[in-house]
Amino acid sequence: MANAMLHQTVGTLQLHGSSGIHFQGGNNSVRLVPKGFKVEVGFCKRGICSSGEKKFSIIQASASQTSVFDPVLSPSNNGTHESLKKSNEAALILIRHGESLWNEKNLFTGCVDVPLTKKGVEEAIEAGKRISNIPVDMIFTSALIRAQMTAMLAMTQHRRKKVPIIMHNENEQARVWSQIHSEDTIKQSIPVIAAWQLNERMYGELQGLNKQETADRFGKEKVHEWRRSYDIPPPNGESLEMCAERAVAYFKDEIEPQLLSGKNVMIAAHGNSLRSIIMYLDKLTSQEVISLELSTGIPMLYIFKEGKFIRRGSPIAPTEAGVYAYTRKLAQYRQKLDEMLH
Ligand SMILES: O=C(O)[C@@H](CO)OP(=O)(O)O
Incomplete structure (x- = not known):
């Protein structure tokens, strides 16, 4: 929960x-x-x-x-679940973190906690502009700094100007010490949940190795198999299938209930944890997911409606009318922002 x-x-x-x-x-x-x-x-x-x-x-x-x-x-609660599925609609934004210092160096990163490069910071800000008119009620990030930086930097661009606040529920003291004692302030906040289950796939003995050098050493095909096959893990690491077991389970258990209750959610995570979630959302086969590649810092929008995920692609720019016309709710939200801010 x-x-x-x-x-x-x-x-x-x-x-x-x-x-x-x-x-x-x-x-x-x-x-x-x-x-x-x-x-x-x-x-x-x-x-x-x-x-x-x-x-x-x-x-x-x-x-x-x-x-x-x-x-x-x-x-x-099945009865309620069914009726909510019918009545609610929510936006789901997925975003892979911006370029990290190890993306720049072409190193296998996995669960190593590496920050963004300057370019990664800029990508995150640019991503934020693209989603600046889309409502965000909750943010989920991995436990890794590159995803958290991306989420926070993106939110600096949001027109609604709510404050993203990282929840600290690791123990009772952390929870009590980070409590907010103003209902008004709470209303102007967005809870940010950091979850290790959304971390990048653990790359085992490849972590820290150069991708090109590894291909030269073990062969291009072998390394491609480690990087993109569904069920073959890299040495002592996680396959995409193993990564999906925790990332998709987390999505179903923790994120889907929020969408069901009408909350608009942003997830900032990683190439492979997001590939596994997209595989679930788009019902891709283990063959189809092989060719799914995600760029850094590009937000992807889904509408969750009547229990289904409808892929809406990437919002191009904040001024692009199209994306906001996808649903009446999104259009209304944007209009409200326009009225508030002009
Ligand atoms: O190094 C990694 O952690 C990932 C993402 O950058 O690499 P790959 O492109 O193999 O998925």
Whole structure:
């Protein structure tokens, strides 16, 4: 469950035993989680506490647009899921990070945490211009700085001027220390969730090697197989299939519910983690994904409507009318921005 909300923790409960669903906190026993609240499942320090207890926090959803999880919207609730699929529409922007210092040097990067080059910074800003009229309610990035820089730099160009704020939910203290105590400020913020599951495919023993030198040493075909085949991993690294197992699972579990509830989402990630997500969105076969290449810093727009992802290509420029005419909602959003800013 995404830990995306800007929220107030109003209590902590524990689940005991295995006899049915039974929440207990202090002297109080709670059977149902009221509407507008969410249950956040955490694990005691190192995974599971003694006697299998798990820690639950009851969190009051903020009234703002940025409070993201309503249990009623849970995709596990099938009836609701179906009706939401029909009624909601949301924009999904995917963006591969701008050029990194190791892209520039032609080195296999994978999970090595390398920042952007100056050109990468410029690409991210340019990408931001292209999406400056498209609503963004939530941002997901990988845990790597090149994706996070890209997301933040892109948002400097957004006309709505909401402030992207990285959520720190790694432990209770981090969460409490980063709390915002103004509803108005929360409304002017965009939660940014950093997730390792969106990281670049782990390139194993190729990380740090020069791509050309590796091709010279092992042969062009072998290296192409490592780089682009679906299920053949590079030495001690992840194949695209293995990368998809975590990236697509994260997308389905954490991002799709947000889209279902009508949130407009931007994902800043990597060549291969995004290839695996696009494979899922566009229903590509393992053969088709081989030839899918993503450029750095080019945003791609999808509309999520009636449970389907509709690929809308890349917004060309902020002034380009076409992209905003894709849906009435996008056109209205842009018009509102025009009225606000003129
Ligand atoms: O080095 C990497 O991490 C990736 C992306 O830059 O390389 P490839 O082009 O092989 O997917």
